[in-house]
Amino acid sequence: MPTDATSPYVLELRDLTVDYGGVTAVDHVSLRVPRGEVLALLGPSGSGKSTLLHTVAGFRPPTRGEVWLKGRRVATPERAEPPERRDVAVVFQSYALWPHLSALDTVAYPIRRKGSRRRTAREEALDILDRLRIAHLADRRPAELSGGEQQRVGLARALARQASLYLFDEPTAHLDTHVRGVFLDQLVVRREASGAGGLYATHDAEEALGLADRVALLNAGRLVQLGTPQQVYAEPVDVWAARLTGPASVLEAAVLGAGGGRCAVSIAGKVVTVEGSADTSVRDVVPLLVRPGWAHLGGELRGRLQSVRFRGPHSDHVVETAAGNLLIREPGPPRQVAGADVTWTLSRTWPLERPLKSPDSTAQPPLVQL
8 A cells, every 4th residue: 555654643544434334433534643642532432432443453444534554554445454464552441351361471472473582571561560560460361350450451461562553442441540540651651762652532531631642522423623632621612622621611701802812701791801812802692611720719700609519639619600600619628608609700711612513412511510
């Protein structure tokens, strides 16, 4: 198949569409992953994340479009290279471990495939198992491991595979918080050392934002937004994207003007100038995104405290306002009790567009996510 040896991209998807069972699972998606970058695919169940990964890996052919790896076209609707000829490592949701191999031999296998001697491969495999806190399970087979332990062995096998592209399909779904952090740290270290790229599918916004260099938001197989973690969090394209990427309040307010990184908005008859921007100087009433740290108790605006929840390092206050319910996150224990009249103010905001109708449009997240 054609090649482009000068390509700086480890992966290119060119107008990729994948249909099966009468459903379009991936709908005209175009993406590029430069060498050394991790791109997170963030979306709810059924958004097309797994199908996209399986198409890149070679387990499913595209209906339309092309898949390119390291400047080489590996898949079209007419012809596709088999998975074993694609320089990728895959971690499945279902673990996919070989039942007859121990954890140590499972992890050592891809190292030996690269030409290492058996002893060297087993030593390197044991080191990877140790880093993921499962060296004591080295001699056990999959039937003797719990679900979480099997997942860690699968992750260790992927890390042992010195591939140009790593594909992760919800890889930390069965891991506790500590082990998840260890794995993510190891993934970053190995990516930086090898220059490999990564495609990381998850429904966890915090994980996607904390791990990836860029984030692609998928909804019903379509690419909704692509940007850095900071961009998709602070400047989502619509209400759906805002609620997908983290705790969000959406107020109905009028934008009166914007310029120089500042935005004037009218809330319940009061004008507040905050950090933010808009694509026009004057707008009608629009959805106004407010993240938990962008609003504060005390100020010129009024509301009633609907609920308070202590979270340890901070407390979440849900304030009922004339423009809608608002989540305010303050450090330390609660300063007010539910039912109290309070004042509040904004330090930042982001005007949103209303989402286009889609198959998922009736399943929106709640106005305020706690």
